[in-house]
Each structure stands twice: as structure tokens, then as C-alpha cells.
Amino acid sequence: MAKHLGGGDGIREQKPGMRERAALPHRPQHPDPSRPSARTPPPAPPGDGPDLAEPLTDRLRYLDAATRRIARGMTLDETLWELCRAAVPAFADRVFIHLYAPLPVGDENAPGPGVLRLHCTDRSRRREPGATAAEPPPADPRDLPAAESLRPAPGSPLAELLRDGRPALGDTPDVASAAAELLGTADTPPPPAPGPRLILAPLHGRTHALGSVLLTREPDREEFTADDLLVASQLATHTALGLEKAMLYEREAAVADTLQRTMLPPSLPEPPGVRLASRYLPSSRTARVGGDWYDAIPLPGNRVALVIGDVMGHSMTSAAIMGQLRTSVQTLAGLDLPPSEVLHHLDDQAGRLGSDHTATCLYALYDPVLQRLLVSNAGHLPPVLLRPDGGVEVLHAPPGAPIGVGGGGFESVETHAPAGATLLMYTDGLVESRDSDVVTGMELLCDRLRTAALGSAPLSLEDLCDEALGTLGPGERDDDIALLAARFEGLLPETVAYWYMAPRPQTAGQARRLTRRTLAEWGLDSLVETTELLVSEVVANAVRFATRPITLRLIHTDVLRCEVGDDSTVVPRMRQARLSDEGGRGLFLVDQLARRWGATRVSTGKVVWFEQPLPRTSGDR
Structure with missing residues (x-):
């Protein structure tokens, strides 16, 4: 039996005479002339x-x-x-x-x-x-x-x-x-x-x-x-x-795919006044990992921050930097800064990462009460706003330098976002390919959205995302695609009550009276007693630290939400009061009686909020 030879080296180590025998087919001494040689297979396709x-x-x-x-x-x-x-x-x-x-x-x-x-x-x-083709695989x-x-x-x-x-x-x-x-x-x-x-x-x-x-x-x-x-x-x-x-x-590839998916939000929030949908498609030419990301971050006052970004490159490093930038954006958004300030601080943070990678980012802030949209752009493609009448508008916010370049100079642009309008934010993989430039791709995207809006029936948000992806056409994708769509519904003025009150001892009683009257108008009499107590505790705590007028806002959506704001940055913490203490039980009551509550620092101080479920009606099960 011949010695096992692995790789090309095995052939070079053959004994003298072996090379010739290995290089030539073994032929029988007396071949049968009636049939072809068994060692001579037919040609391959x-x-x-x-x-x-x-x-x-x-x-x-x-x-x-x-x-x-x-x-x-x-x-x-x-x-x-x-x-x-x-x-x-x-x-x-x-x-x-x-x-x-x-x-x-x-x-x-x-x-x-x-x-x-x-x-x-x-x-x-x-x-x-004589056969011309092999059996098809x-x-x-x-x-x-x-x-x-x-x-x-x-x-x-x-x-x-x-x-x-x-x-x-x-x-x-x-x-x-x-x-x-x-x-x-x-x-x-x-x-x-x-x-x-x-x-x-x-x-x-x-x-x-x-x-x-x-x-x-x-x-x-x-x-x-x-x-x-x-x-x-x-x-x-x-x-x-x-x-x-x-x-x-x-x-x-499985690790890269898992890494990419875990760095994207597992699900989108459902804030009142706006509906959200998203898509993420990895490039078919990469290892399914890249730097595209999107996010939706609920903020005080039923506002929501909409973010989309793209780190240059397709690698594990790009994905890791994307994860760090996304975390930074979430932290900065929680400070309730204007969009331009968020991008400014994000640019500073990217410079401290010690990486040569740059990123583009688009940050939008939607207020459903005022029905306004603030947009700031760091070298990203402009968003598209689909208006209720079917018109399509490209929102041109001044494009600052990409994140990581250090140029700064970001600006915020305000636009009216009426109920029924839809904002589409995307990365360049949606509108750019080897066969089409960005300008042509954006024109095609706007045409498809305009055609879809003029259809016989209004498209759902999910169908609208599918229509937007239809601009790709057949063939493989050259780049990752991230898509975030937001349909604005707004909040009706009659569902929001808002007051400014001076920080004085009588303010807690004033807040109770305003709350009682407003809940009676909304038909929420069963919540009056509990809400009065909670509003009184939160307002009394704000009065202790505020130096300027405090705000009280009640919002009636699928829940009853109360927000109390003041100019102090001291965030209250719940603690266990001793039997001899005269105070320290306010937040304990809020924690026990409210379904959810929280305290958020904002640019003007802080906001303490709590939510209560609405009472069941006869039609509820």
C-alpha cells in the first residue's frame, strides 16, 4: 500500500520512478477493443x-x-x-x-x-x-x-x-x-x-x-x-x-449577525402621538456586519428623538464604534439637549474614542403637543417628509461635518409636522448603488413615495417601508440599509393641560385644585383622589428646590400622565423614612400608587413624572 502523502509536498517526496507512474493513467496490458477504455471518462461540461x-x-x-x-x-x-x-x-x-x-x-x-x-x-x-451533457446536479x-x-x-x-x-x-x-x-x-x-x-x-x-x-x-x-x-x-x-x-x-457570519442585531433596538417604543416602523438589511457583499444604526428614544413630554447614523466601513470595528456612538446618543438624548447640541457632544465623544473612523448622523426631535420637528444633520442624507396631502418634501437641514471630523458647526432646523405626516430617515444604501448615484436614487425614492401616497387607499407604515425598499431594484446590495419611518399623529389640544406656578408654599394646594377641575372635564373622576395626592407630593418637593416658576402638565392619552418641572438639577431619590421622620414619604407614595414614574434631567433643570392607567369602561374586557 502506498504511503499517505498530503499536499503538494507529498508528490515531491516520491521515490525515483514514482513521478512518472503517478503522472500517467494506469492502462491494462490487453485492453478490450470492443469498448472504450474504462480509464478514459468523457469530457465534463x-x-x-x-x-x-x-x-x-x-x-x-x-x-x-x-x-x-x-x-x-x-x-x-x-x-x-x-x-x-x-x-x-x-x-x-x-x-x-x-x-x-x-x-x-x-x-x-x-x-x-x-x-x-x-x-x-x-x-x-x-x-x-459520445454523450454531450452530464446528469444535471x-x-x-x-x-x-x-x-x-x-x-x-x-x-x-x-x-x-x-x-x-x-x-x-x-x-x-x-x-x-x-x-x-x-x-x-x-x-x-x-x-x-x-x-x-x-x-x-x-x-x-x-x-x-x-x-x-x-x-x-x-x-x-x-x-x-x-x-x-x-x-x-x-x-x-x-x-x-x-x-x-x-x-x-x-x-x-453568525457571530457578526448576532453582534449587529444586538446593537440595534430589539423593538421600537410606542410613544403617544407617533407610530414607528423600521427596516435593516445587511449588505449581501459583506460579512453581515456594518456601522448602520437607528434608534427611537422617548423623552419627557411625550416627545421622541429619532436617530439614524452610519459609521464608515464594514467590519467588526465599524460595528463596535457604532455601538459606542449609539450608547452616547441615548445618554445625550436623556439630557434633553437640542439636536444641534446632541451632535456637538457626540462629535466630542467620537474624538475621544481614538479611532480614525468617521460617521454620519441625523437627529430629529418630535413634539406631538406642538406638532413641530427639530432636525440637525452631521453629514447624513436629508430625511424625506411625506405630507398628508401626498406631497413629498426633502428636509434640507444644513449638513455639518461628519461625526469624528471635529468640525462642529451643527444647526437645528424647525419645521411643522402636522398629524398624518410621515418622516422617512435612511442610510445611503437605500439610494446609492454602483448603477445609480445618490441624487438619482433620492429622486426615485420620492417618486415611489409620491405614487404610493396617491393610491386608492392610504398605505400603512409597514407597507410604506416596503415601498421605500422597492427603490433598490433587483440584484445584490452594495451597502447596508437602515430605515426608520415615523408617522406623526400629534396630541389634540384638549388632551393637554399646562400651567406655570410660582414656587411658594401655597402652590401644592393650587396644583390640587387645577388637577381636580381638569380630571372632571376629562371624565376621570375615579382618578381624582389618587392623582391629587400624587400631584401634591411631587409639586411640594419641587417647591423646596425651585427658584423659578415650576410647570405642571397633565396629558390624557392611553394613560394619564403628570409632569412637574423645575429649574433644580437635584434629582429626587426614593428612601425609606423612619417612624420618627416627618417627611421623606412622598416618592414612596408615588412608587406605590402610580403605574410608572421617573425623574429626568433636562437642559432647564429636571422633570418628575408619573403615569396612571385609565379606568375601565363598560366596553373594556
Whole structure:
């Protein structure tokens, strides 16, 4: 039996005279003139590189073409299918591939007790002379038949051959027994009789065994020779390396996809006065990880901050920087700063990250009470506003320098956002491609939105996002796409009550009277007693620290929300009051009686708020 030779070095280490025998096909001494040579398979289909099925006058030429074909596979199924195409019919008539389940990946995942599963079997047969096309392969390699799993017994001939790692001819009892054990799992015609028409080649990666490949020839074809073991060894080695590459690629892609998804909001909030929808599509040309992101951040007063950004590049580093910038934006938005100030501080923060990456960012602040929109832009594409009458307007906020450049100079632009209007924020992957520039892409986007708005029935927000993505056209995407859509509904003036009150001891009583009167007008008499108590406690606490007039706002939406603002930056904290304490129980009552409450620092001081559920009506269940 020939010595196992792996890679190109194995061929160079052959003994004198071996090169010539390995380079030429083995020919019978007395060929049968009535039929073509069994060692001369028909030509392979054109268009697949070197002709693998031409007469094997040079094994090196065949191996070069076969290994390049195997290396083309990017996934596990593609790699196995390319092995089948390279081996059949040029080298064998049938290929059976068994892989461990699960497959070991890396040193941290060593294989456990071996469980082999028939992963792939090529049922194609070599063509007869004069044929013009081979049997077409399945449309998807995963359509190849499967079989029950097999667990080789420790010390069995099959286990020993897999552990040894060298290909072997089926002309010995041990190899024949191992092949019969493998073929017994497949729903196939009876295997050929044990002998030199069978080669069993273990698939060994860099550190672990991955499975085996079984190559067989039909009786009308020449038997395998010792020289053929060299070919089988190379096929198995390159297949095993290709499988490891495919597994590592799939694992890295899964990690990248998980990283990208966890850095995006798992769900969008549902603030009163606005409806939100989003889309994220990774580039089909990258490892499914990039720097595009979007966010929607609820703020005091039922306002909401809408953010979209794009870190330059497609890599793990871009995704990591995106995560840091997104966290910074959330923190800055919580300070209730104007959009231009948010971008200014974000630019400062990006400069301290110590990275050469830059990013674009668009920050919009929507107030449903005033129905106004403030927009500030840091080198990003302008948003599109779809008005209730079907008009489409590109909101041109002065584009400042991208985040990380350090130019600053961001400005905020205010525009009216009436009820029924829709704002569309997006990254450049939506409107730019190799076949279309940004200007053309934006014109196409506006045309599609205008056409959709003039339809017979108004589109839902989800359908509108689908219409916007329709501007891509067929083909692969060159860049990631992030899309955030906001449909403004606003709050009716009669659902909001707002007062300024001087910070004096009598203010708490005044706040109770205003609250009682307003709730009676709204028909919320059942909430009067509790709300009066909570408003009195929060206003009394604000009076202690305020130096300027405090604000009281009641908002009646799907909940009753109360907001008390003052100019002090001291945020109250709930504490456990002792029995001897005269105070310190106000926030404890708020925590016990309100459904939710919180305190937020804003640019003018702080806002303490709480929410109560509305009473059930007769129609509620």
C-alpha cells in the first residue's frame, strides 16, 4: 500500500520512478477493443475551468483542477458538492460522504463520541462515450438524500481507519468491513464487492477528524491502484480544509449577525402621538456586519428623538464604534439637549474614542403637543417628509461635518409636522448603488413615495417601508440599509393641560385644585383622589428646590400622565423614612400608587413624572 502523502509536498517526496507512474493513467496490458477504455471518462461540461474528465494523462493536472474546484465552495454544502463534481465521473462512479454530527470547530470544540451521518451522496453516473451533457446536479446541494446516523464502535475497523487518517483500498478485510458499515446507512443499490474498486479516505482537518469519503467504481471500469490513493488523499485533504473554512466562515457570519442585531433596538417604543416602523438589511457583499444604526428614544413630554447614523466601513470595528456612538446618543438624548447640541457632544465623544473612523448622523426631535420637528444633520442624507396631502418634501437641514471630523458647526432646523405626516430617515444604501448615484436614487425614492401616497387607499407604515425598499431594484446590495419611518399623529389640544406656578408654599394646594377641575372635564373622576395626592407630593418637593416658576402638565392619552418641572438639577431619590421622620414619604407614595414614574434631567433643570392607567369602561374586557 502506498504511503499517505498530503499536499503538494507529498508528490515531491516520491521515490525515483514514482513521478512518472503517478503522472500517467494506469492502462491494462490487453485492453478490450470492443469498448472504450474504462480509464478514459468523457469530457465534463464546458465552463467549469479545466476539463476534469479529459484523459488523465497527468494526475497533477487533474489534482490542480479538482482542488481549485473544491476550494470554490464557501459553505459546507457547496464544498461537498464541488468534491462530488470533481470526483465523478473523472475519478470514481459514486461518492459517499459521512460527517460527524456535530462537526468540531476550532480547538475549543473538540469532537465527542463520534456520530457519523450520511451528509451527501452523488448518484450521478459517468456518461457513455459520445454523450454531450452530464446528469444535471440538484438545484440545491441540501436536496441530496440523507440517512440515519452511525456511531462507530470504539476499536472497530471503521473507527481505527478514521483515527489513522490515511486512505486505504478496499482489498483488505478491515477496509471492506468499514466500507460495509458506512454503506449500510444509505438507501442505495448494493455496494460493489470488497476489492480494489473502493477507496475509503478519512477527512482530517488541521486538528480533528471530520468524517470520511467513500469512492467506488462500477465493474465495467478499471480497479483503483495504489497510485490512485495519492489522488484520493489529496481530494480528501483539500475537502477537509474546505470544510473547516466553511464552518469557520459560517460561525463568523453568525457571530457578526448576532453582534449587529444586538446593537440595534430589539423593538421600537410606542410613544403617544407617533407610530414607528423600521427596516435593516445587511449588505449581501459583506460579512453581515456594518456601522448602520437607528434608534427611537422617548423623552419627557411625550416627545421622541429619532436617530439614524452610519459609521464608515464594514467590519467588526465599524460595528463596535457604532455601538459606542449609539450608547452616547441615548445618554445625550436623556439630557434633553437640542439636536444641534446632541451632535456637538457626540462629535466630542467620537474624538475621544481614538479611532480614525468617521460617521454620519441625523437627529430629529418630535413634539406631538406642538406638532413641530427639530432636525440637525452631521453629514447624513436629508430625511424625506411625506405630507398628508401626498406631497413629498426633502428636509434640507444644513449638513455639518461628519461625526469624528471635529468640525462642529451643527444647526437645528424647525419645521411643522402636522398629524398624518410621515418622516422617512435612511442610510445611503437605500439610494446609492454602483448603477445609480445618490441624487438619482433620492429622486426615485420620492417618486415611489409620491405614487404610493396617491393610491386608492392610504398605505400603512409597514407597507410604506416596503415601498421605500422597492427603490433598490433587483440584484445584490452594495451597502447596508437602515430605515426608520415615523408617522406623526400629534396630541389634540384638549388632551393637554399646562400651567406655570410660582414656587411658594401655597402652590401644592393650587396644583390640587387645577388637577381636580381638569380630571372632571376629562371624565376621570375615579382618578381624582389618587392623582391629587400624587400631584401634591411631587409639586411640594419641587417647591423646596425651585427658584423659578415650576410647570405642571397633565396629558390624557392611553394613560394619564403628570409632569412637574423645575429649574433644580437635584434629582429626587426614593428612601425609606423612619417612624420618627416627618417627611421623606412622598416618592414612596408615588412608587406605590402610580403605574410608572421617573425623574429626568433636562437642559432647564429636571422633570418628575408619573403615569396612571385609565379606568375601565363598560366596553373594556
